[in-house]
Amino acid sequence: MASDNPFSTSRLPSPDVHSSSVEMEVVNNLDDVESRQRSQDSVSAKFCTLSVEDTVRELGSDSKKGLCNQQDITYRRSVHGSNELEGEEDEPLYRKFIATFYGDPMIMLLIGSAAISFYMGNTDDAISITAAILIVVTVGFVQEYRSEKSLEALNKLVPEQAHLTRNNATETVLASTLVPGDLIHFSVGDRIPADVRLTESVHLTIDESNLTGETKPCTKQVETIQNVQTSTNERSNIAFMGTLVRDGHGSGIVVATGDRTAFGSVFAMMSSIEKPKTPLQNAMDKLGQQLSVFSFAVIGVIGFIGILQGRSWLDMFQISVSLAVAAIPEGLPIIVAVTLALGVLRMAKQKAIVKRLPSVETLGSVNVICSDKTGTLTQNHMTVTKVWTVDMKTSHLDIDKKGDYSKQLTKDIKALLESGNLCNNSKFSAEKDKYLGNPTDIAILESLHCFGLDDARNSRVRSNELPFNSSRKYMAVSTHLGDKTKSETFAKGAVEKIISMSKMYINKDGDIKPLTDDVSKLVLKMADDLAEDGLRVLAFGKSSKSFDGEPSDLVFCGLMGMNDPPRPSVAKSIASLIRGGVHVIMITGDSETTAKNIARKIGMPLTDSDKCVMTGEKIDSMTEEALAEAIQYVSVFARTTPEHKVAIVRALQLRGDIVAMTGDGVNDAPALKLADIGIAMGKNGTDVAKEAADMVLTDDDFSTILHAIREGKGIFYNIQNFLTFQLSTSVAALSLIALSTLFNLPNPLNAMQILWINILMDGPPAQSLGVEPVDQEVMNKPPRSRNDKILTNAVLKRVGQSALIVILGTMFVYVREMGDSVTRRDTTMTFTCFVLFDMFNALACRSSSKSVLELGLKNSMFNYAVGGSLIGQVCAIYVPFFQSIFQTEALSFGDLIYLIGLTSSVWIADELRKFYKKRASSSTYGYSVSV
Ligand code: ATP
Numbered sequence: 001m002a003s004d005n006p007f008s009t010s011r012l013p014s015p016d017v018h019s020s021s022v023e024m025e026v027v028n029n030l031d032d033v034e035s036r037q038r039s040q041d042s043v044s045a046k047f048c049t050l051s052v053e054d055t056v057r058e059l060g061s062d063s064k065k066g067l068c069n070q071q072d073i074t075y076r077r078s079v080h081g082s083n084e085l086e087g088e089e090d091e092p093l094y095r096k097f098i099a100t101f102y103g104d105p106m107i108m109l110l111i112g113s114a115a116i117s118f119y120m121g122n123t124d125d126a127i128s129i130t131a132a133i134l135i136v137v138t139v140g141f142v143q144e145y146r147s148e149k150s151l152e153a154l155n156k157l158v159p160e161q162a163h164l165t166r167n168n169a170t171e172t173v174l175a176s177t178l179v180p181g182d183l184i185h186f187s188v189g190d191r192i193p194a195d196v197r198l199t200e201s202v203h204l205t206i207d208e209s210n211l212t213g214e215t216k217p218c219t220k221q222v223e224t225i226q227n228v229q230t231s232t233n234e235r236s237n238i239a240f241m242g243t244l245v246r247d248g249h250g251s252g253i254v255v256a257t258g259d260r261t262a263f264g265s266v267f268a269m270m271s272s273i274e275k276p277k278t279p280l281q282n283a284m285d286k287l288g289q290q291l292s293v294f295s296f297a298v299i300g301v302i303g304f305i306g307i308l309q310g311r312s313w314l315d316m317f318q319i320s321v322s323l324a325v326a327a328i329p330e331g332l333p334i335i336v337a338v339t340l341a342l343g344v345l346r347m348a349k350q351k352a353i354v355k356r357l358p359s360v361e362t363l364g365s366v367n368v369i370c371s372d373k374t375g376t377l378t379q380n381h382m383t384v385t386k387v388w389t390v391d392m393k394t395s396h397l398d399i400d401k402k403g404d405y406s407k408q409l410t411k412d413i414k415a416l417l418e419s420g421n422l423c424n425n426s427k428f429s430a431e432k433d434k435y436l437g438n439p440t441d442i443a444i445l446e447s448l449h450c451f452g453l454d455d456a457r458n459s460r461v462r463s464n465e466l467p468f469n470s471s472r473k474y475m476a477v478s479t480h481l482g483d484k485t486k487s488e489t490f491a492k493g494a495v496e497k498i499i500s501m502s503k504m505y506i507n508k509d510g511d512i513k514p515l516t517d518d519v520s521k522l523v524l525k526m527a528d529d530l531a532e533d534g535l536r537v538l539a540f541g542k543s544s545k546s547f548d549g550e551p552s553d554l555v556f557c558g559l560m561g562m563n564d565p566p567r568p569s570v571a572k573s574i575a576s577l578i579r580g581g582v583h584v585i586m587i588t589g590d591s592e593t594t595a596k597n598i599a600r601k602i603g604m605p606l607t608d609s610d611k612c613v614m615t616g617e618k619i620d621s622m623t624e625e626a627l628a629e630a631i632q633y634v635s636v637f638a639r640t641t642p643e644h645k646v647a648i649v650r651a652l653q654l655r656g657d658i659v660a661m662t663g664d665g666v667n668d669a670p671a672l673k674l675a676d677i678g679i680a681m682g683k684n685g686t687d688v689a690k691e692a693a694d695m696v697l698t699d700d701d702f703s704t705i706l707h708a709i710r711e712g713k714g715i716f717y718n719i720q721n722f723l724t725f726q727l728s729t730s731v732a733a734l735s736l737i738a739l740s741t742l743f744n745l746p747n748p749l750n751a752m753q754i755l756w757i758n759i760l761m762d763g764p765p766a767q768s769l770g771v772e773p774v775d776q777e778v779m780n781k782p783p784r785s786r787n788d789k790i791l792t793n794a795v796l797k798r799v800g801q802s803a804l805i806v807i808l809g810t811m812f813v814y815v816r817e818m819g820d821s822v823t824r825r826d827t828t829m830t831f832t833c834f835v836l837f838d839m840f841n842a843l844a845c846r847s848s849s850k851s852v853l854e855l856g857l858k859n860s861m862f863n864y865a866v867g868g869s870l871i872g873q874v875c876a877i878y879v880p881f882f883q884s885i886f887q888t889e890a891l892s893f894g895d896l897i898y899l900i901g902l903t904s905s906v907w908i909a910d911e912l913r914k915f916y917k918k919r920a921s922s923s924t925y926g927y928s929v930s931v
Helices: 020-048 052-058 070-080 093-103 105-119 123-155 262-270 279-308 313-327 332-349 358-363 373-377 411-422 439-450 495-501 517-532 570-579 592-601 616-620 624-633 642-654 666-674 687-692 702-742 751-762 764-769 776-780 793-818 824-844 860-878 880-886 893-925
Strands: 161-166 169-174 183-187 195-207 244-256 352-354 368-372 383-388 427-429 434-436 461-466 474-480 488-493 502-506 512-514 536-543 554-563 583-587 613-615 636-638 659-663 677-681 695-697
Touching: 020 195, 020 244, 052 195, 052 244, 093 105, 093 123, 105 123, 105 313, 123 751, 169 427, 244 666, 244 687, 279 313, 279 332, 279 702, 313 702, 313 751, 332 352, 332 358, 332 702, 332 764, 352 358, 352 702, 358 677, 358 702, 368 373, 368 642, 368 702, 373 583, 373 592, 383 439, 383 517, 411 439, 411 488, 411 502, 411 536, 411 554, 434 439, 439 536, 439 554, 488 495, 495 502, 495 517, 495 536, 495 554, 517 536, 517 554, 517 592, 570 583, 570 702, 570 776, 583 592, 583 642, 592 613, 592 636, 613 616, 616 636, 616 642, 624 642, 642 659, 642 666, 659 666, 659 702, 666 677, 666 687, 677 687, 695 702, 702 751, 702 764, 702 776, 702 793, 702 824, 751 764, 751 824, 751 860, 751 880, 764 824, 764 860, 793 824, 793 893, 824 860, 824 893, 860 880
Parallel strands: 368 583, 368 659, 502 554, 583 636, 613 636, 659 677, 677 695
Antiparallel strands: 161 169, 161 183, 183 244, 195 244, 352 695, 383 554, 427 434, 461 474, 474 488, 488 536, 502 512, 536 554
16 A cells, blocks of 8 residues: 555654654644544534435535536635645744754753853853854754755645536646535546545545555445444545545545545644654764764863863863864754755756655665656657558558548448547546547547547447556446447457457448457457557457446457657667666566567667567566566566566566666556655656655656656765765864874864864855765766665775865964964964865865866855855954954965965865876776766
8 A cells, every 4th residue: 555644755654763752742642633533524424424415415516517606615715724734833943943952962061161161250252152152053953944944845746636627627726725515536546635425436446544444445336324323434435535546436525625534633643753764864873973972082082181281171171062063063964864855856846756855865776777668758649540450451541640531431440430439538628628538548539530520428328337457458338328228338458358358350341250260360460560660559349238347249340550659858868877787677568569669769778589578478477586587688578567567676676676666557556665766657647656656757757767866876976075074074173183182282273163163064065065966977877786885985085085184284384383382373373274174175075076177166055155154264363253252363365375275285185186086997997987
């Protein structure tokens, strides 16, 4: 089953995130929830005992036209509000801000030290430390607030939709606009957008497990329920908000919206549960803890030695605490969260909506993409281009949408078109002046006009229907003339299916002839011929009696070939993915020949057809291990059902592959859940598929997956870059103080200066490294192994190199300036030296492999962050108020030039490292590989 929450995947409860406090909160909420549930139960309990007519009357609606009066609708909305589930009310900002003070023990210690300074008469120190604390806390708070806001924005990326009839016109609208009394429709794969009293139900089965816990889908019907005391799962004529249509279709009148639905109370309970963290975030938390322990140990030693040396204990205390604040990158987890969330928002702009943050990380590791053909690799814009009937023998009739073929309308073609017309579920929208629905069905209806025929569905009443789905591979309907006379069955679908149900065929004069083995062979050969052109082939049949269960004894009418051109950018994207070591696999329900043809058109490697193409039938005959062995060569799976997708994902995962799998139908949900990245189609996908997926493509385009993978990889490298920056600053600051204490030198930086360095390290400059635009070259790098550490040896070497240069350079300035005693000028020079080193280091950390000269000024956030930091530093040195806080004095222009020259060494050294690395890789590979 898909997730439990209809509105927000990121609010889903996760079994491993139940913190005890959250559980307590949920328990405390339960009483309230139960009483709300009782009152909400009464809405559906009442309407399930009313007939359709009474429901319609009670709600002032119409079971065919829906609500008709706009004023009335506006009034209803003002009474019932928007059809949305309200989460908990947000804590006021000021309370959150205050909480950051007592949430961090280091800040509490700093406040303590400010208080002691004040008590001992060091008012200057007390004011400075207080100002610094305020700045540190505000920067941290703003970062966290931004992270929360970006996460909230993620929740709104996939809006709920509903198919609504008002004033006799049906359209797709945002589910939030529904009001009680509205007439809505739903079909297989849809999520029910409100609590609904059913007025129509065709094979309607709904999965209510997320509401009632009942895993077996419930069959729904329209009849009134007599028993007044029904439990939720006995209300078979009510469809509940958030539940998922597993089969069939239906319509109904909305009886409750938003918090008044049965789901409202469950939602209230869920929204108080914490969001899960991604593995990377957890790794960062752990890294933060390890660094804290390490820093504390070093700081402890520094403090101890300092006191042994007879330094003022208050000074040592202040230095130690500020050092603790600076050395511990407490901003690390927040920056990771913001980087991930901003990355996700960027992906959303490129039409890939990532529903769960951890998927961003997995994207960079994907090494196999399994994609549906229809609609993802192709445009899903079908046109019938060829028609064939048995009497045409080995030729066929080419048709063009704009042509007139009414003269060629022989009786067999007429039967074929009649079958395609009556066995069809697409609807005409007068408003949009076009057909809406399944593209295959639309193409058939459009072809009627070429033969001068009109849609005849209004002249007959449908008595039975087997809807099309990818496992069944055909659709069938029974119809009669209203008075139950002249019952007939019409079917259309995959050739093998229709042929296996047919015993006769119709010729051009309308005579019914036996479908001999030779004729069957001819049919299959001609279907293959059409598929050879890359066409999707459908067969048609009819019979003069209705069917129960499955149709049989059909009269075969003929074939249609439909053209569905590949999407224009797909070939380029596939080439790019293959270059980056990603194995692309096409999975389709279409025939082997059609699939192979399309695959060739889009540049998929099919060197050896025997090995590269496999059918669903073959999968069935193989063990999981055999499939895992064979699958490394396969590029196309044809005639598959959604169940085969599960076998394919399993086989790939058995090989250790990281699999992305696309899907759109209800039955695709298990494969989407099983895949490392399940990708649902936003336009043509069902709600069930979207629910099960980790990512939704709003344009259904395969190329969007490429963009998402590129972003995913880029985000990972950006995180490595700001980690390099933070760690090298942290190590340098700690070592600097440790060394000067060891050598019994006065402290080179005072508490306020250390805190300012902390703001640079944890604040905007670091954050801006997380939004560095993604380098297009990342796609040439192989997928990252899932177990790859974020702190690789290469990252640690970079940290070491930069930290060493910063320590040596700053120590050099300090010792050179010091002379006999330490003056304000000396600390100002040392402080400015460290800050400038840090800025050049940030510049070097923008990319692990590319020169800054190649990167240019593209990252505007970085430009602002570094620009702002430099202005801040200038203020700290030259503005009297800040001079008193930071205990600095003005430096000369010459001093600044000297410091800039010296500190740029950290950047120049990194440029040299990049240059030599590039040269080494191009002499190894013949071209440069950036890692
Ligand atoms: P995918 O989307 O996975 O690439 P597909 O859309 O090409 O697959 P299916 O939708 O499973 O494959 O279709 C399989 C076969 O079912 C088609 O080759 C066609 O013969 C038949 N078919 C497709 N659509 C319909 C329909 N609306 N009604 C009846 N038969 C259909």
